[in-house]
Amino acid sequence: MPKPSELQSLIGTEVGVSSWIEIDQARIDAFAEVTNDHQFIHVNPELAKQTPFGSTIAHGFLTLSLASGMSYEAVAPLEGVVMGVNYGFDKLRFLAPVPVNSRVRGRFKLLSAEDKGGGRWLIKHELTVEIDGGDKPALIAEWLGMQMVGG
Incomplete structure (x- = not known):
């Protein structure tokens, strides 16, 4: 856990990398159910085979939603933190589709x-979400979080 006084020295450095997460069809289907996003490229393997993707792909927002768990694993909270809240994004780009049965992980650099x-x-x-064996990341984002330190 870094101290608030140490943060400036960490700017520009990678502060954590999460484990790989499997993106199987069951996860994609469950996300489609929760979000009511049943577009065929996500949930219909037969029709998705006929697209340039060649298979179903994860929803972009599914990939993004995994960021919270990735960050809990990869990024240490500040020393003395009482709570942290999601504050939003300055930038977010989806760069590559995540094919079914691939793996993703998050890399975090303090900006x-x-x-x-x-x-x-x-x-x-x-936040850079990598696809195992992929040429490009699934997404890159500038993610804001507010941490409250008790005193």
Whole structure:
């Protein structure tokens, strides 16, 4: 757990990498159910074979939604953190489809850390979600989180 006073020295460095996560059809189908996004490229293997993708692909938002779990595993919270909340994104780009039965993982680089006063720290990470064996990442985002440090 880094101390708030150490954050500036970590800017520009990779601060964590998550484990690989399997993206199988059951996960894709479950996400489609929860979000009511049943587009055939995600849930119909026969029709998806006829597309340039050659198979079903994960929803972009499914890939993005895995970021929370990736970050819990890969990024240590600040020392003394009481709670953290999602603050949003400055940038988000989906760069490559995630084919069914592939694996993804998240890489986190600290971009900035702003002391907002009152124990609040606005932390910005560059999140790159890699596809195992892929030429391009599935997505790249600048992700904002607010961490509250008790004192």
